[in-house]
Amino acid sequence: MALSNAERQRRYRQNLKLRASPDGAGEQARTAAERAVQALWAFHQRPGPGGIDWAAIDGCATLAEYRSELERSPGNLIQAARAFLPDFAGLTGEEAHAVAVIIEISDALRLAPRRRLHPSVEG
DSSP: OOOOHHHHHHHHHHHHHHHHSGGGHHHHHHHHHHHHHHHHHHHHTSOOGGGOOHHHHHSOOSHHHHHHHHHTSTTHHHHHHHTTTTTOTTSOHHHHHHHHHHHHHHHHHTTOOOOOOOTTTOO
16 A cells, blocks of 8 residues: 555654654664675675785675674674775775764764764765
C-alpha cells in the first residue's frame, strides 16, 4: 500500500528530528562507520604498494573477510582510518570524507581536541 503524501512528510519530519537529537547519534555513528568501511574497502580494491594486490598483502579477498578483520578489535577501524592521516593520500574525496568523519567521531568520544583536517575533506 502506497503512503499518502502527508504520511511521507510526517515520516520525513520524524527522521529529521531524530537526526537532530542526541537520540539519533548512535544510528548516525553506525551509518558513518558503514560509510568508512565501504571507503576503506574501495581503497583496498585498488593495487597496493608496487602494484601488489591488497588481498595478497593482508589476506582479505572479500568485503566480509575485511569487515571481520576490522571487527576483530574495537580499535581496528579507527587505526585503519588514521593510517590515512594527514593528507588522506590514495582516497577519493568522498572516501576521504567518510574516513575523516570516523576520525572526528573517535576524537570526540576520546574528548580529544578537534583536529584540523586536510582541506580536501573538510566540508
